[in-house]
Each structure stands twice: as C-alpha cells, then as structure tokens.
Amino acid sequence: MTKNISILSIFGVIALIVVGYNAQKMDLNLQNSSVLTGYTLIAVMLCVALLNTRKKLSMIPLGKASSWVVFHVVGGLLCVGLFWVHTNTFWPRGLYEGFLAGAFYLVSLSGIFGYLIQRLNSRKLTETGIEVIYERIPLELREIQEKAEEYIRECTEATGSDVLANHYLNTMVWYFQKPRFYWSTLFGAGNAKVWFRSEGASVKRYLSSEELDYFQHLEELVELKMLVDTHFVHQNLNKKWLLLHVPLSVGLVIMALWHLLLVEVYAL
Amino acid sequence: MILRDDRFSEKVSPYLRPNFPYVCGRAAAWGKPCHNGPTADGSCGGTSECHPYNEGGRWICRRPPSAGGPCSEGPLPDGSCCKTLTACQPRRTVRKVRGRVSVMVAAVVIAAIAAFGFDFGNQEQVASSLDAGPLSSIHQNFTSEQGCNACHAAHGSGALGWLEAAMTKSGPSDNCTNCHQFKNPVNGPHNSALISASHPGSTSCTMCHTEHKGADANIVKMDDAQCNSCHKAKFASFATNHKEFSETYPFGQRTAIAFNHSSHFGKHFKDARYSKNAPANGCVGCHNVALAERNVPVRGFDDTCAGCHQDTVAGREFVMFTFPEFEENPIDIEDIIESPGGTLAAAAKATQDLQGEVEKLAETTGSASSKAIVEEIKTILADLGDRVGSEEADEEFEPISSETLSPVSAELLGVNGEEVGEYAEATKTLVEGVLENGVTALAELVDEAGGNPDSLLRGLSNSTVVPAFTAWAANKEYEAAGETIEKGWYANELSLVYRATAHGDPVMKAWLDYAAQNGSESLNEAFLSRTDGAGACTKCHAVSSTETDKNADKNKKVALKVEWKSHPADGSPLVKYSHKPHVNLLGPGSWCTSCHKINEKAEFSAAFNQLDPHKFSSNFSSVKKGTCVECHGGGQVSQTCTTCHEYHQEPGFKKTMMRQVAGKK
Structure with missing residues (x-):
C-alpha cells in the first residue's frame, strides 16, 4: 500500500x-x-x-x-x-x-x-x-481463561495442593478476566510481563516440581494472553480514532x- | 482456542457478524459470548441455546456443533429449547457508535448554523456565520446604517433572494459605485474607453480589492505580476526592462504659458536692465516648491512676471465700436424730435438726467473732472437744440468719421465692416438703440451674437456709452470732459474702447474666450494674435485647438481655447509622480536641474505660433529613465509598477457618500 x-x-x-x-x-x-x-x-x-x-x-x-x-x-x-x-x-x-x-x-x-x-x-x-479477529477477542480471552482454570483444576487434582489454585484465585484470575495493562501494552512497556514475573516469583518457591510444570503451562497462557491483549489494544485504537x-x-x-x-x- | 488450526471451522467457531450493529452483552462484559449473538434489532439472541425446528411433527434440537451439537435433553414439547439462558444487554459496536456520533455532530452543526448562520439584525446576537471578518478601517463606518446590504444586495432577502443570488452573478462590486466614481467606463480596463475598445471584457472591483481582511489590511495592493498579466510588454523590474521614456518626457505637450526658460535664463536675467527682477533662488523663485506635487505650480503673475511685464498687459486695448463713415446722415434729427418717443428725445432726456446727477456729484465733491463733464453735456444739449429746426440738417452731409467699423462691431452685427453699404443700416439701428436704451442695446447685440453680456460688458455703463453715442449721432466727435482714465471701458473721439485694468482682467479674458470659441478670422486676429492681440494675453498664454481628432474636417471651423492656467507637463492619467519628496530628497543646491536641464537649442517659442499643443519643442532636455534608475534601480527604493502608475482614472467619491459622511458628523 x-x-x-x-x-x-x-x-x-x-x-x-x-x-x-x-x-x-x-x-x-x-x-x-x-x-x-x-x-x-x-x-x-x-x-x-x-x-x-x-x-x-x-x-x-x-x-x-x-x-x-x-x-x-x-x-x-x-x-x-x-x-x-x-x-x-x-x-x-x-x-x-x-x-x-x-x-x-x-x-x-x-x-x-x-x-x-x-x-x-x-x-x-x-x-x-x-492473527486475531477483533470481534473474537472476548471469546479468545474467555477460552484462554477456561484453559487456565482447567490447568489449575488438573494441578489441584493431581498434586492435592491448592497453592497454585489459591494463587490463581487471588491474583491470576484478575488478569485473565479481560485485557489488562492497556496503556503499557499500547506503548510496549511490558508491565504485564513484569507483573506476572513478580507475582509468580512470590509463589514459585512454594510449588512442587509437579506444580511447577502446571505453572509453566500457566505462564504460556499468560504470554498468549499478552499477545491477544496486544491485538486488542492496537485493533481497538485502529477503530476508536x-x-x-x-x-x-x-x-x-x-x-x-x-x-x-x-x-x-x-x-x- | 486461538492456537488451533481449525478454530474457524463451523464445528468449533460460532458464526460472527462483523457488520451487525450490536455485539453480545456478555462478550462486551468480557464474559463468554453466547453462540447465537444479538439480533439485528439489538435484543439478546441468546436466551436459549437453539431454536428447535419441527420435522414430521417432532421437534428437533438445532444446537450447532460449535456449541456442543444437539443436546441430549432435546426440545421441550412446545417446541422451545430446554436450555434457557438469562438475557444479556447487547452493546453497540464501535461502528454503530461512530454512526450515531456522526449523526449527532451533523445535527449540532446544522443547529449551530441555524442559530448563528444568519444575521437576524439583533444587536445582542453573539455571532453570525455571515461575519466574514472585519472590514478595512476605511470601509467599516459605511456599513453602520445599512449593514451588510451596503455591499451585498442579497443579504436579508430571504430564501428566494438567496436562490436568485446563488444562480446569478451579483457580486459586491455592483455596489462599490454607490460611493466611488471613476472615469467611464467604470468597468473597463484602466477606466479607459480607448483600452476597452481594444480589450473587450469588463473588470470588477473585487478582482483587485478584497475586503474582510482586517482593519489594517491593504486592500489596494497590486503586484507587478498582475500588470504583466495584461500588458504585452512584460518586464521583471523598472531598472532592467522598462522601456526608455519618450523623447520629450515628461512633457506631452507644450506648456500653457509661453515662458522661454532658455532665453530668460540665458539672456534676459543676465541683462543689467532686468537682472534685478530675476528670481533670486533660481527655479524656486517662480515655482512654488511648497505646493509641489505632480506639477510644481508657478507663483502668480504679480510675484513673477510683473516685475518686467506689468505694463505689457495694459498696453493693448481693443476697440469694441468705432463710429464709421456714412455716405449720408444716418440719424434724422427732425424725425427723432417729432416723434414723442423718438430716440433723440430719449437721448436728450437721458443726457439731461445724467447732467443732473453729475451736477449733484460736482457740488458734493467739487471735483474738476465732474464739472468738466457737466460742461460737456451742456454743450451737447445746446448743440442738439441748435440743430433742431435749423437748416443744418438739410445741408450737404459731411461725415465726421472716415473710419471703418471695428472688427468687433462688425462681428457682432454680422456685417462687413469695410463696406459702408453693408454696415450703414445695422450701425444706424445700433446707434439708435443705444440712444434709446443705453447699454441694454449693446447687451442685446452681444447676446444675439452668442456672447455673455454679463461678462463681456461688465463695467460698461450708460455714463460711458450714452454721451459718446449722442455725440456721434450728432455727427460729432466725442470728447470726454476732463482727464480720461484710459483703463476699463472708455469712449474717446469715435471709439468705444476697453483697456485691461490689470493682469487677469476678467473682461479681457471673457472677450478672448469669446473670440476663441466663436470668433471669425478677423476677431481672432484682434484678440488672439500674439503680436497684436488685445491685452497682449496671447503673448504668453497659449491658444490651442480643442479639436483632437486628427481626421477632423480641415475646412470646418475649429474652436480654440486660451490656456489661462498651467497644466501638468505630462498629461498621462495613468502616471503619478510627486515632485515634493524628490525635491526634499535632493535638497537645496541640487534642485530642479538635477533632472531638468535647459535645452538651449530647442525652438520653444515657435510652438506657440500654431494651434496644436502637441507639436512642440520643450525648453528642457527629456528626463531619461537612467535618471530615475539612479535611485529606483538598486533595490533600495521601490520600483514597482504602482510606484509610478495609477490603475484608475479620475477616482473620486459621489455626493451621496459625502452626504453620508456629513450626516454622521
């Protein structure tokens, strides 16, 4: 063009x-x-x-x-x-x-x-x-959240520990509910990543090796959501102007x- | 899921409607959107998971595979879905919101135009879209009464008026001439009929003058490029490309006054007899620099020429009437006396009346001249009395005069003044008329001849005319009693004469103008001759033909004019030049000769012996372009077209505008 x-x-x-x-x-x-x-x-x-x-x-x-x-x-x-x-x-x-x-x-x-x-x-x-279609973003985010919650349930059932589940409920569920860190994402500041690492660091030391595997899956989902959030923020701006x-x-x-x-x- | 390759398959993906104006309320709240999505009217379409259809009398679930496929429970007996959901509140899409905002903005703009788009004539109105900006300071006062209508006729004329104005060409230029006036054609290039004839098409004021640019805006600005767009001779600047001035520049015609600078400065002012009268400061001794504009006016006659030429003016009188020679006595005294209202009786009565008045004056003043006039009148009356009834009238007539009729009288009477047979009857009638009615008879004669008696006979009284004509009627020479003051009107011997009292004598000027406009060859010779003309006016004042058409009939009598007032050297109406700043710039010492150098070889005076003012030889060498370029060529001083040229001819204001100004004061 x-x-x-x-x-x-x-x-x-x-x-x-x-x-x-x-x-x-x-x-x-x-x-x-x-x-x-x-x-x-x-x-x-x-x-x-x-x-x-x-x-x-x-x-x-x-x-x-x-x-x-x-x-x-x-x-x-x-x-x-x-x-x-x-x-x-x-x-x-x-x-x-x-x-x-x-x-x-x-x-x-x-x-x-x-x-x-x-x-x-x-x-x-x-x-x-x-590639993410703007109109599908709520659906994509919801599916990511459901996948995260599926991992949490599996972790709890497999390890019998609720550490990761509590961490999810107290911290991560907020993040998965909807796009977060709008301005940071818009300007590429990477606050979401910093936030997740910070929050993750505080819980990882309490996780067993098996739980850490699930935490790894959770981390992958967070990175995926960051990408979807990036799509949302920029596509949203593309429409709002x-x-x-x-x-x-x-x-x-x-x-x-x-x-x-x-x-x-x-x-x- | 987003990473699945088959995520757009109909088995896993709901059908998206990006052009729908609404999105699912659950999705908008970042919940899980329902499979059905909102309806087109904005209501929730997800109150049930499917819409069962009836096939062969049996209701069948239609939940799509992407939502999990047909449910195990199946539709309810009434055909409704068994899985009902709480209705959401669908939200407008960004596109829908954008459309609504656009409509709102359009409504606001239209409402604003409706509210402020028109001038309602309300003083408290805050603003109007018709306010195109402030007028220039020179125009802003002229709209206070009529407002916009002063220039825009369509203003306030309603929808139909606007429609008509929009469909027709009716710009504000039409109203400019309500106040401004120019030489016709007003809408022709340079207001010149000549240019308009060769360059058809009209101009309008708004071509060059645009208003509403602010109080301090220059609305008369015109660039050189605009001049170049029409003029075939195009040039980048005055210094580089402007054509050389004409060979006689700045003189387009001879001067109104035949003052020979060359002979005066080269000869007369050096003559010991006249050197004391020479102007002390050179040019400015005669030219008034304080009033310098395009022309530097010459000071009055009394301040300049009178020092040497004071007596010249009074040196040449003109004879209005000469009592001519008759072959037989033109006035029959007997007939006059016998007739109760006869002319001689009237003359005698008038003379007696005059005698009475002069006697009173003589008693009052004791003036010797008055007493002498009384004696003269008594002599005439006695002579008249002696002749009545005497046999003298019957004796052989011996004319007192051997003169011919003066050219002026002959012209007025319309006769040949050289042939007694032609003028006798007319002259007799005139004499009788004067004896009966005094000056009035002469006034009627002048009036019939196309002259203005008020100006031509100004100062002529019965006291001058009647005694003289009475004497001539009695075949006597008139001898003025006492010392005759030979200025103004006076009669002596056989003539009625006028001698100018001073320079600028109005009667003499009137007779010269009359001769120039109406006169015959003999009359022109009497008044307009440079060597012999009355008053010696034309010795200095040029006599020019008013005929400008070169193709005019040469046999046709051409009206002339005496150029009483000096005029600008260059008559071009599109050239402007002011001497004042240049004189001030050059300063004392350089003065006029910086540009005007006397051309001693020029045959200046010869140009005044003929009538065409454009055939001339200037006293001065022409001013060359290079003289101007010395300053107007280096970039320090303006050299634009409008520095020296005007666009309009004869710009001015109409009386209506002046009354408007007066009304405001």
Whole structure:
C-alpha cells in the first residue's frame, strides 16, 4: 500500500501544482481563483469522504478497499494543499471561516494520526505472530481463561495442593478476566510481563516440581494472553480514532457546503 | 482456542457478524459470548441455546456443533429449547457508535448554523456565520446604517433572494459605485474607453480589492505580476526592462504659458536692465516648491512676471465700436424730435438726467473732472437744440468719421465692416438703440451674437456709452470732459474702447474666450494674435485647438481655447509622480536641474505660433529613465509598477457618500 500511496502521491502533487498554477494564473489575470480552488477542494473532499460509503456498500464491487484507502490518504493530503492554496493563509479571518478551518485541521490531523497509528499498529500486530479477529477477542480471552482454570483444576487434582489454585484465585484470575495493562501494552512497556514475573516469583518457591510444570503451562497462557491483549489494544485504537475522524468529517462537509452557499450568495 | 488450526471451522467457531450493529452483552462484559449473538434489532439472541425446528411433527434440537451439537435433553414439547439462558444487554459496536456520533455532530452543526448562520439584525446576537471578518478601517463606518446590504444586495432577502443570488452573478462590486466614481467606463480596463475598445471584457472591483481582511489590511495592493498579466510588454523590474521614456518626457505637450526658460535664463536675467527682477533662488523663485506635487505650480503673475511685464498687459486695448463713415446722415434729427418717443428725445432726456446727477456729484465733491463733464453735456444739449429746426440738417452731409467699423462691431452685427453699404443700416439701428436704451442695446447685440453680456460688458455703463453715442449721432466727435482714465471701458473721439485694468482682467479674458470659441478670422486676429492681440494675453498664454481628432474636417471651423492656467507637463492619467519628496530628497543646491536641464537649442517659442499643443519643442532636455534608475534601480527604493502608475482614472467619491459622511458628523 505504501508503494501505491507513493505513486498516487505523485499524481496528487501534480494535481496540486496544476491547480496552484492555474490559480496563480487566474490571480495574475485578475480573475477569482478562489472559485477554482474552492470547487476543486470541495470536490476532492467529497470524493475522499466516499470511502466511508464504500465500506458500507461492501456488497457492490467498487474496487479494492485498499485502493480506496490509498486514494483516501492521498486525496486527504491533497485537500490540505488545496486548502492552503484556496485560503492563502494558515488561519482565515472571519468567525465562521475560523471554525471551518479548525474543523478542517482537526479532520486532517486526525486522519494523519489515524494513518500513522495504523501503519505502526499493523507492524506491531504482525510482530505478535498470531492473527486475531477483533470481534473474537472476548471469546479468545474467555477460552484462554477456561484453559487456565482447567490447568489449575488438573494441578489441584493431581498434586492435592491448592497453592497454585489459591494463587490463581487471588491474583491470576484478575488478569485473565479481560485485557489488562492497556496503556503499557499500547506503548510496549511490558508491565504485564513484569507483573506476572513478580507475582509468580512470590509463589514459585512454594510449588512442587509437579506444580511447577502446571505453572509453566500457566505462564504460556499468560504470554498468549499478552499477545491477544496486544491485538486488542492496537485493533481497538485502529477503530476508536475513527470516532473522532468520521464525525468531524461529516461536520466539515456540512460546514463546507454552507460556506459554499454563502460564497455563491454573497461573493459571486 | 486461538492456537488451533481449525478454530474457524463451523464445528468449533460460532458464526460472527462483523457488520451487525450490536455485539453480545456478555462478550462486551468480557464474559463468554453466547453462540447465537444479538439480533439485528439489538435484543439478546441468546436466551436459549437453539431454536428447535419441527420435522414430521417432532421437534428437533438445532444446537450447532460449535456449541456442543444437539443436546441430549432435546426440545421441550412446545417446541422451545430446554436450555434457557438469562438475557444479556447487547452493546453497540464501535461502528454503530461512530454512526450515531456522526449523526449527532451533523445535527449540532446544522443547529449551530441555524442559530448563528444568519444575521437576524439583533444587536445582542453573539455571532453570525455571515461575519466574514472585519472590514478595512476605511470601509467599516459605511456599513453602520445599512449593514451588510451596503455591499451585498442579497443579504436579508430571504430564501428566494438567496436562490436568485446563488444562480446569478451579483457580486459586491455592483455596489462599490454607490460611493466611488471613476472615469467611464467604470468597468473597463484602466477606466479607459480607448483600452476597452481594444480589450473587450469588463473588470470588477473585487478582482483587485478584497475586503474582510482586517482593519489594517491593504486592500489596494497590486503586484507587478498582475500588470504583466495584461500588458504585452512584460518586464521583471523598472531598472532592467522598462522601456526608455519618450523623447520629450515628461512633457506631452507644450506648456500653457509661453515662458522661454532658455532665453530668460540665458539672456534676459543676465541683462543689467532686468537682472534685478530675476528670481533670486533660481527655479524656486517662480515655482512654488511648497505646493509641489505632480506639477510644481508657478507663483502668480504679480510675484513673477510683473516685475518686467506689468505694463505689457495694459498696453493693448481693443476697440469694441468705432463710429464709421456714412455716405449720408444716418440719424434724422427732425424725425427723432417729432416723434414723442423718438430716440433723440430719449437721448436728450437721458443726457439731461445724467447732467443732473453729475451736477449733484460736482457740488458734493467739487471735483474738476465732474464739472468738466457737466460742461460737456451742456454743450451737447445746446448743440442738439441748435440743430433742431435749423437748416443744418438739410445741408450737404459731411461725415465726421472716415473710419471703418471695428472688427468687433462688425462681428457682432454680422456685417462687413469695410463696406459702408453693408454696415450703414445695422450701425444706424445700433446707434439708435443705444440712444434709446443705453447699454441694454449693446447687451442685446452681444447676446444675439452668442456672447455673455454679463461678462463681456461688465463695467460698461450708460455714463460711458450714452454721451459718446449722442455725440456721434450728432455727427460729432466725442470728447470726454476732463482727464480720461484710459483703463476699463472708455469712449474717446469715435471709439468705444476697453483697456485691461490689470493682469487677469476678467473682461479681457471673457472677450478672448469669446473670440476663441466663436470668433471669425478677423476677431481672432484682434484678440488672439500674439503680436497684436488685445491685452497682449496671447503673448504668453497659449491658444490651442480643442479639436483632437486628427481626421477632423480641415475646412470646418475649429474652436480654440486660451490656456489661462498651467497644466501638468505630462498629461498621462495613468502616471503619478510627486515632485515634493524628490525635491526634499535632493535638497537645496541640487534642485530642479538635477533632472531638468535647459535645452538651449530647442525652438520653444515657435510652438506657440500654431494651434496644436502637441507639436512642440520643450525648453528642457527629456528626463531619461537612467535618471530615475539612479535611485529606483538598486533595490533600495521601490520600483514597482504602482510606484509610478495609477490603475484608475479620475477616482473620486459621489455626493451621496459625502452626504453620508456629513450626516454622521
């Protein structure tokens, strides 16, 4: 996808240069270049916003989703350039235009942020070595927890000792219930591992060799859950940033259309 | 389990519905999700483990393999599942939440536009989306009464008005000319009809002037590139590519005053007889630097030329009327006397009235001249009395005058002043008219000839006219009683004469203007001749043709004008230059000659012997571009197009705007 983005970016830059050149030419000819840049900007904005519609119409063959994302990314960056060509300033005067610019920048920044975290997260998710479907994570976690509890029962039955069982009930059950150490996992701090080792060290000296085997299984499950937690944290972020980007985009499009109407009524 | 290779098999994995708007409430609470999942309407679908189906009248369990397969208990007799679960509260997916938030944001934006999107004319309204930003300081006061409507006609016009405005081209430029005015065509390039003819298409104010950029914004800024976009001759900077100035720059035509700098500075001011009158400080002795703008105005006549030329003005009078030679007595005294309302009777009455007034004046003042006038009038009356009833009238007529009619009178009467047969009747009528109505008869004559009596006959009174015409009617030379002050209007012997009282004499100027606009060749010769013209005005003031069309009919009489006031050397309306900062910059000592160098070889005076002001030879060598480049070429000083050129012609404000300003004060 990166390659596609690079290729399409070349076309985006060319498009920006063409529009900018023509706008400058119009300015030099004392024509209103804002009409050209403004209508181009809103047209590209609407096309870029179609990605969301494309996702809802997955049953219709409208091209590969990845191609749409590439277009969305390049088109979004093109919008930033067009915005500056259109306004000739970083922050326009006028209260409404200020809000419009603010919304535009928020959408743009959230989009850039989303693109970057998706790039980073995909690498981190690949590094886990497993594939987990986001919607199945509760089920996966539950199964890991059930497996852990199965080991505990087997240990108790086989060794007649409840040390590991008590340790599980007092400490480990908290960890297996749901994703833990969210921020640590997000930033790769490894707190979960430290926590487990710390808690494990306090109980391992009381375990027999047979119990240590079960503890070894339990440790494997913890490491597996860490991977699932990693999937949850990053996939969750991959979805949650859109909670900012998409609604803001909707607001931006409405504000831009109102702006267009005002311009047509008052300035043209 | 996650590590199983067959974890997506239908035997171990439930069917996931990622596009469903809800997820299982148990999964959302990190419990074990049920196999069925929520329904599409958001209710729990997992209150039973399966939905049995009826086959051949028997209910069969449909629990899928991934949930453990058909249960051993089987469905209940009523067809319901035997394994019931507590219902969960399904939760919205992130996508669903995102959709709802999007709708909410859209609603908030639309509500905000509805609340603040319009200007309701409410002073307490906090903000409006129609507020495009503050106006420039020069415009912000003009919207206080009309508000946005001052520039935007569609403002407040309702939905239909907005629709119409959106569908038609009606920008704010249309309203600029409510206050601003320019030379026509207003919407033509450079407000020039000539340029508009060769470059069709209109301009609008907003092409260059954009408002709502803040109080301190420069809304008149124009870059060189914008000039280059239209002009075929494109250049990077004044110093490098601008064309050389014209051969006569900065002079586009001859000066209004035929002051020969070369002869005055080279000869007259060096002459011992006049050197005391030479301007003490060179150029600034005559040119008022304090008022320097594009032109450095010349000080008045009294401060400059009068030192040498004071007497020249009064040296040439003009004769308005000369009592001409008649072949027979034009005035029949008997007829006049016998007629109760006759002209001679009226003349006698007027003369008697005049006598009475002058006698009173003589008694009051004791003036010798007044007493002399009284004596003169008595003589005329006595002579009139002697002639009435005498046989003198019947004797052979011997005309007192051998003159021809003056060119001015001939022009006014519309006759040939050289031929007695042509002018006799008209002159007789004029004389009788003056005897009957005094100056009024002359005023009517001037008026009929297209002149303005108020200005042309200003200062002419019956006391001057009636005695003289009375004497001439009596075939006598008029001899003014006492010492005649020969300035202004006066009569002497056979003529009614005007001599200018001083420089700028309004009557003399009026007669020159009349001659220039309406006069015949003889009248032009009488007034506009540089050598013999009345008042000697045209010795210095140029007489120019008002005809600018080179293809005009050469046989057609061309109106002329006397150039009373000096005008800018370069008449180009799109060039701007102010002498003041340059003079201040150069300082005393360098003064004007830094740029203006006298060209002693120029045939300056010859240009004033013809009527075309554009055929001239300047007193000064042309100013070269290099002179300007010395400063405007190194980057230290501006050399943009607008440094020296204007875009608009004749910019100004309409009275409506001025009234608005006055109303505010």
